[in-house]
Amino acid sequence: MREIQIVPSVLPADFANLGRDITALHEAGIDRIQWDVMDGQYVPNITVGADVIKACRDYTDVPFEAHMMVYNAERFIDDLADAGCQMVIYHPDTLKHPHRVFQATRDAGMQAAIALSPTTSNDVVDYVGDLIDMVLVMTVNPGFGGQAYLHTMEPKIAQMRARLDRLGLTEMDLEVDGGIGPDTIAGAARAGANVFISGSALWKYPSFAQGVEDLRAKAEAAR
Known part of the structure; x- marks a missing residue:
């Protein structure tokens, strides 16, 4: 059975004390950290870039993943590798040539993953399954932290888990991101997710x- 992983998003962190918060998250026993990279164009918000991620690398040895909510994310592959990221998550609709980007990410020594917004079809995984290491199903629309969990995404999570199994990708992690907290994590776990991004709820x-x-504990009990 795929391991349950709890992965904080740093969006709610105190950006004036990121090193302190990263250290505290590390000590809490997290599995890795997600960095939400937003460009103000694909999504309305603007957040951090590779330089900020790199500045925090010395505060923990847990893996970093960069969730790229930007256009032409391939521009940043080398910078993200240099910043110490282990995985880069792309929205396929932001890429001109997804296969090239996923291969270039792996060539740079990182894992590649795809993120599917609520209205993005699960079908895309059929064509890139051999070049990715994880699928993220968004349980909110990308762009802002603190949004309410979309329960209507649970059938999509279940359908993605079944699709991955059917494609022979039974050990591939299935991540969910958006509104994950004590009242919602069980539903996502029952649907088949095993990696859970928690931002605002974790800070509460x-x-x-x-x-x-x-x-x-709630995720493991739900499975």
């Missing part, structure tokens, strides 16, 4: 450690 716990423990 008395401590990161309590949040990670609670979310992990």
